[in-house]
Each structure stands twice: as C-alpha cells, then as structure tokens.
Amino acid sequence: MKEQTQTILEARGLVVEYRTRRERVRALDDASISVAPAEVLGIVGESGSGKSTLGAALAGALPREARIESGEAHIEDHSVLHTGERELRALRRARLGFVFQDPIGTLDPTARVERQLRWALAAEHEGRASTAEIHALLEQVRLPDPTTAARAYPHQLSGGMAQRVSIAIALANRPAAVIADEPTASLDASIQAEILELLVDQARHHSTAVVLMSHDLPAVRRFCDRVAVMYGGRVVEQGPPAVLFANPAHPYTRELLASALGHEQPGQRVEPIPGQPPVLRSATQGCGFAPRCRSVLAECLTVRPELHHVGEAQTLCHLPVVASAHQEETSRG
Ligand SMILES: Nc1ncnc2c1ncn2[C@@H]1O[C@H](COP(=O)(O)OP(=O)(O)OP(=O)(O)O)[C@@H](O)[C@H]1O
Numbered sequence: 135m136k137e138q139t140q141t142i143l144e145a146r147g148l149v150v151e152y153r154t155r156r157e158r159v160r161a162l163d164d165a166s167i168s169v170a171p172a173e174v175l176g177i178v179g180e181s182g183s184g185k186s187t188l189g190a191a192l193a194g195a196l197p198r199e200a201r202i203e204s205g206e207a208h209i210e211d212h213s214v215l216h217t218g219e220r221e222l223r224a225l226r227r228a229r230l231g232f233v234f235q236d237p238i239g240t241l242d243p244t245a246r247v248e249r250q251l252r253w254a255l256a257a258e259h260e261g262r263a264s265t266a267e268i269h270a271l272l273e274q275v276r277l278p279d280p281t282t283a284a285r286a287y288p289h290q291l292s293g294g295m296a297q298r299v300s301i302a303i304a305l306a307n308r309p310a311a312v313i314a315d316e317p318t319a320s321l322d323a324s325i326q327a328e329i330l331e332l333l334v335d336q337a338r339h340h341s342t343a344v345v346l347m348s349h350d351l352p353a354v355r356r357f358c359d360r361v362a363v364m365y366g367g368r369v370v371e372q373g374p375p376a377v378l379f380a381n382p383a384h385p386y387t388r389e390l391l392a393s394a395l396g397h398e399q400p401g402q403r404v405e406p407i408p409g410q411p412p413v414l415r416s417a418t419q420g421c422g423f424a425p426r427c428r429s430v431l432a433e434c435l436t437v438r439p440e441l442h443h444v445g446e447a448q449t450l451c452h453l454p455v456v457a458s459a460h461q462e463e464t465s466r467g
C-alpha cells in the first residue's frame with residue numbers, strides 16, 4: 135500500500151510572473167507553504183501580496199498569462215509542473231474543491247442547483263446520486279428548505295444561500311483540500327462569520343484541509359490552525375494564530391495586525407501601514423518590506439532574508455537573528 139501523504143498541497147520556492155503585452159509582474163517571489171491533511175491554513179496580507187496567485191499555483195490553475203519561473207508545487211504526490219493539463223484537471227476535480235468570493239458569479243447561471251451538485255460528484259457517482267442524497271448535501275450546509283434550493287437557479291438565491299451551495303459543491307466529492315479565496319468578502323457582514331464557520335465545520339467533519347485567503351483577521355484567528363502572512367510575493371511569517379497574533383516577530387505582521395485589529399479596541403484609531411505595497415518586476419534585493427519598515431537595519435537592504443524559526447513560528451526577518459547574535463556576543467563578554 136502507498137504511504138499516506140502528510141502534505142496535501144505544497145509550494146516550494148515558487149516564483150510566478152504574469153506577462154502581459156503591457157507589463158511583467160512578479161506575483162510570487164520565492165513563496166513556500168504547505169498544508170497538511172485536515173489542517174485549516176489562513177493566508178493573509180495586503181491586496182496584491184500574492185495570496186490568490188499562490189492559491190491558484192497550488193491548485194495548478196494559474197491563468198494563461200502566468201508563468202512559473204522556478205520552484206515546485208505539489209498536489210499530494212503529483213508535481214504540478216510535470217503533470218499535463220488534462221491530468222491536472224482530473225486531479226483537481228477528484229482531490230480539490232474551490233470556494234470563491236462571488237458565489238452567484240461562480241455558479242453556472244443556466245443550471246439548477248441540483249444539476250450542479252450532480253456535476254460536482256465523482257464521475258462514477260454522478261449518474262447514481264438520488265434526489266435524497268442531493269438534498270442531504272444541501273442539508274449539511276444548513277439550507278432550511280433543500281427541496282426548493284435544489285430546484286432553484288443561482289439568480290434565485292441570496293448571496294449567503296449561493297455561498298452555502300458553493301460550499302456543498304466544493305465538498306460534495308470529499309476532496310482532500312478546499313481552497314477558499316475570500317469566501318465571505320462579498321457577503322453581508324451579518325452572515326460572514328456564520329458562513330465561514332460552516333465551511334470550516336464541514337471541512338473538519340470530513341477531515342478536509344482548507345486554505346483560506348482572507349482580509350478578515352479576527353476570523354482567521356478564530357478558525358485557522360496556522361496562519362501565513364504574505365508580503366511582496368513571499369510568506370514572511372507563519373505560525374499558530376495564538377502565537378502569531380499575540381507575539382508577531384515580523385514588523386510587517388505587527389503593522390498588519392495593528393492596522394486590521396486596532397478597531398477591536400474601542401476608541402483606538404486604525405492606522406494604515408505607511409507607504410505602498412510593492413508591485414515587483416524582478417526579485418527583491420534584501421527584504422521586500424525594508425522600504426516601509428520602522429526597524430530597518432543595514433542588512434535588510436542588501437541581504438535577502440530566509441525563513442527561520444522563532445519559537446513556534448517561522449519568520450523571514452533579520453531582526454531576531456541580529457538580536458540573538460548581539461545577545462550572544464554580550465553574554466560572551
Ligand atoms: N492576471 C493577471 N495579470 C497580471 N497581473 C496580475 C494578474 N493577477 C494578479 N496580478 C498581479 O499579481 C500581484 C499579486 O496579485 P494577487 O491577486 O495574487 O494578490 P492578492 O494578495 O490575492 O490580492 P487581493 O487581496 O487584492 O485579492 C498583484 O501585483 C497583481 O496586480
């Protein structure tokens with residue numbers, strides 16, 4: 135028997151560029167990440183930091199204009215770079231589910247919900263799925279009236295109902311992982327947490343891994359087992375939310391948390407992070423965050439940092455390394 139894979143999705147040193155007639159953008163600049171079976175991984179970072187590109191690269195679903203320049207991506211044991219398009223499509227269908235920001239736009243407007251759920255089921259099961267099974271899938275996503283929902287076309291559903299249907303579709307085939315790219319961003323604020331909780335509950339129930347890209351940091355803290363922070367196409371810090379949110383090691387994580395969570399303290403002003411996130415044309419020299427960093431050191435401008443462990447987290451910042459070297463020097467006298 136084949137050994138069980140301990141990683142469902144993995145990116146190692148991925149460099150991805152978008153090349154259009156007008157410009158060339160380096161969206162991933164040596165990005166590494168992995169997600170284990172049944173793990174809920176949150177990916178956070180400012181707009182343009184590369185979250186969606188990383189999700190698409192992990193699924194082998196980058197758009198035509200994107201090119202993987204170097205690095206590796208794996209879906210379980212399959213190398214995304216060395217698997218043909220047809221096989222990749224079959225692999226995605228069998229092993230992955232997707233939930234996107236705009237549920238009504240993602241669903242097929244011409245087909246009833248029932249039919250779309252049948253399509254989502256494994257090919258060998260599709261033809262045999264009974265109406266009761268379809269209704270059961272809709273019940274699992276807590277739709278109050280599965281019979282009516284099954285007969286509905288997407289435009290007849292509210293955003294929240296449509297996203298419940300998308301979650302049912304994403305999980306119908308019992309995938310190994312679901313990639314959820316801002317799954318609640320277009321929904322009414324009052325139901326965002328409920329929908330995210332549903333997604334995570336259902337995924338955990340089936341031991342499905344989740345990769346959740348989100349700007350909603352309180353939700354990420356609440357629902358994820360591990361959080362990765364992206365900046366300029368790299369994962370600059372990752373760790374368990376309890377560690378990362380309480381004691382961020384990377385200055386960017388500190389700024390991001392302060393700007394996103396500041397409003398949790400009544401009366402506290404939300405300060406935007408000074409400066410602009412970069413749009414990269416080529417590999418960054420030194421640390422990508424250096425131009426905006428309040429704690430910048432000389433080496434931050436010239437030496438490209440590598441991920442290293444700081445307690446339970448991993449960070450891509452020179453500061454802890456320099457600080458511990460300094461401490462060692464002082465203790466040696
Ligand atoms: N199809 C594309 N063609 C050209 N450039 C693109 C394309 N898609 C993304 N980019 C660029 O790649 C970089 C990373 O974009 P990406 O969408 O991955 O970021 P993101 O973190 O998901 O942002 P957001 O939070 O806004 O969704 C950005 O500079 C973006 O403008």
Ligand SMILES: [Mg+2]
Nearest residue numbers: 185186187315
């Ligand atoms: Mg995105």
